[in-house]
Amino acid sequence: MRLGVLDVGSNTVHLLVVDAHRGAHPTPMTSEKTVLRLAERIGAHDGRLSDDDADELIRTIAEARDAAVVAGCDELMAFATSAIRDADNAVEVLDRLRAETGVELEVLPGEDEARYTFLAARRWYGWSAGNLLLLDIGGGSLEMALGIDEQPDLAVSLPLGAGRMSRTMLKDPPKQDEIKKARDWLEGQLAPTAKKFRKLARPDRVVASSKTFRSLARLTGAAPSSAGQRASRTLTDTGLRQLLAFITRMSASDLAALDGVSAARSHQLVGGALVAEAAMKALGVTELEICPWALREGVILRRLDHTNGDSHTAFKSGVPVRAGGTDGLVPAQENASGPTRNETEAPVDGTGLRTRHGARWER
Helix, strand or coil: CEEEEEEECCCEEEEEEEECCCCCCCEEEEEEEEECCHHHHHHCCCCCCCHHHHHHHHHHHHHHHHHHHHCCCCEEEEEECHHHHHCCCHHHHHHHHHHHHCCCCEECCHHHHHHHHHHHHHHHHCHHHCCEEEEEECCCCEEEEEECCCCCCEEEEECCCHHHHHHHHCCCCCCHHHHHHHHHHHHHHHHHHHHHHHCCECCCEEEEECHHHHHHHHHCCCCCHHHCCCCCCEEEHHHHHHHHHHHCCCCHHHHCCCCCCCCCCHHHHHHHHHHHHHHHHHHCCCEEEECCCCHHHHHHHHHHHHHCCCCCCCCCCECCCCCCCCCCECCCCCCCCCCCHHHHCCCCCCCCCCCCCCCECCC
């Protein structure tokens, strides 16, 4: 089937159209992005989307819906992440969107965002990856997940996104005292979560997704996007530290001139690099691999599982879209087959975490 996935993020509204069926590699057909920087707009209006900003968002989503129709999509799945989660008037805007476009935008909880992204990484690397640790830095949040199955044993989302860091703690270009303050603050924010991860089995493989990690890897010498998805790309803590010493002395306009950095995201590169550095340090990670699949692919894969009766799915499915927006997303039935394994197995110590095989991480 041909699926459209509409991702309303902190920076962009991204429509991805793929041909996919269960057991096959989802094949990208078209991809369209519109830069809205919703998180910045919300921050500029005391936590709300202004009427003008809501109008632009609705207009952009209507155009994406129409593009999905033209592309021949059987379904359009639309979801939003941290920016809409943070908006005080999100319900009002979503109601308007549904009434005016027929698109029901599913606001993903941060933990679900981490789980879908983890699923995408698991499917990309396969079972041979063993115990898998995933990191993903978005504009508004940092997602982390760890596990040996398709459902992670631990999945968390923290409000430590690249854009959020840049808006709240850094000037352009940042001052050295701001860099130190941000590093100290991030260390404190990540410590409790890192402790939870260290209680679980040590990962066999550490991977990262998102544009932020791809840009950082490219700037430290990884293959360019023209080399294709399957080119091996890594990011080391040493390379990241050396990169930070360089980019923290540059303005966003200068960073935009670097290969692998887009003008739309250059203003948040330093913030994202600091979050990446802090997360790797907190988790004891010295090197990670860049995974080309992320949240959108995870949503697609879960939708295909649901179509074929897989009981792990929680995402809401869509119906055929038509020009004019009369049909939006219709909630799928929640899994009625009983609790998942995570719900039935006994927790370790009241945290909800299950005991796993293997040694704990080195501290």
